[in-house]
Each structure stands twice: as structure tokens, then as C-alpha cells.
Amino acid sequence: MLKRTLLRLSLALLLALLLVALPSCIKGEPEETTTAAATEASAETQAAAFSITDKYVLVRPETERADEVLAMQYVKRGLDSIFGVSLQVKTDWVRRGAEVEPGEFEILIGETNRPHSRAAKAALGSLDFCYEIVSENVIVIYGGSPEKTLEAARRFMLDIFGYEESADLTSVISPGQPAELLVGTSYISRFDYPVDTLKIGGYPVTDIKLVSPPRRRRGRKACCHGNFLALRV
Secondary structure (H helix, E strand, C coil): HHHHHHHHHHHHHHHHHHHHHHHHHEEEEEEEEHHHHHHHHHHHHHEECCCCCCCCEECCCCCCCCHHHHHHHHHHHHHHHHHHEEECECCCCCCCCCCCCCCEEEEECCCCCCCHHHHHHHHHHCCCEEECCCCCCCCEEEEHHHHHHHHHHHHHHHHHHEECCCCCCCEEECCCCCCCCCCEEEEEEEECCCCCEECCCCEEEEEEEEHHHHHHHHCCCCCCCCCCCCCCC
């Protein structure tokens, strides 16, 4: 009889201990998941934010256009001054027939041969401009014309760092200050074009091409002179 009583008491005590432990186990599981998720989010945020160092190279097109050169010089002056660095500059020149090999850390100025510059060109008109922090490795500053590329450079430096020079680029209006760059930051200025598609005789200009008659050999009378328009078939 005594053994049965002791056995019942032992079972009751064990059951009570299990009931006390069970809620804490159930409650602890989501807390670990939440902590892990918060840690991952924090790591992603840190990875997405970065600063300018001397590892970056400013790249402009090989073909020298005055305002694209000015745009590169503007960005270099500002970043060198703000971060106390001396950024390298180069053109996008590659040997004929060779593949384009982008550097590890590049700030692309204007219509370079890099894929991200080409993507910007395909998306924007001649009076548009943009900048985009694509990743820690690539920053794009692009305008539909060299003049607009200079505007894009000015806007990038003002928006991100608060740096600004006078209209004639001879003096600094605002020296700016260091700031972290966030991946995904971008800006696009689109001109309000009054006409979407130009037409000639009711046909879109993209469907029309200029055709030149073949050259006639000497001694023969040409049947026609000059150029004429033909619809693309």
C-alpha cells in the first residue's frame, strides 16, 4: 500500500514538472527565430551601406566630350575633398576585339561601355539624366547628352554628400560632408517631351530610312541625284 502511494506521488510530481517546463519550451522557440531574423536583417543593412575609399576608380568614355570630362572632374574634386582621398581616373578604352572587363570598384561617368551605362542609355532620352548606386562595386552617373551627364554629376554630389560648386565650377558653395551610400539609392530626371513619336506622312520616323542611290561609273549619265526616303520593309 505504501509503495503504491509513493508511486502515485512520484508520478504526480513528474507530471507537475512537465507541465511547468512545457510552456517555457513552447515560448522559447519563436524568440530564437525572431532573434536570428533580426540578426540577418541587421547584417543585410550593414552590407548595403558603404563609404567611399581610394579603392574606387572614376571611369569615363574614351571619346573625350568636354562636359563628360567636367562631370568626372567635378565628382573627383568633391569626393577627394570630402573623404581625403585621391581617386584614380581612367577611360573605358579596350583593345579592339577584346572583351570589356570592368574593374572591381567603379564610378561610371557618362556613356561608358559598361553594361550599367548601356542600360541607362537604353532607358533614358537625350534630355534625361540619372544616378544609381547599383552595388558597392558600381555607381552609375549618366545623362542622355554630355551636358546632362554634368547635371547628373552635380545632382549626385548634392543629394548624397551636400557638395555643390558654382555654376561656372570655379568655387565651392557647399563643401559637403562624408555620408554612407546605400545600395539601391537612385534618381531619375525625365524631360517632358511634347512629342512621343515623330511621323512623316503618317509613318513613324523609326520606320523610315535614308537611302542613297548607287554610284554610277564615269561616262554614264546618272538617272537621279541626291538621297531619297524609303519605307523600311
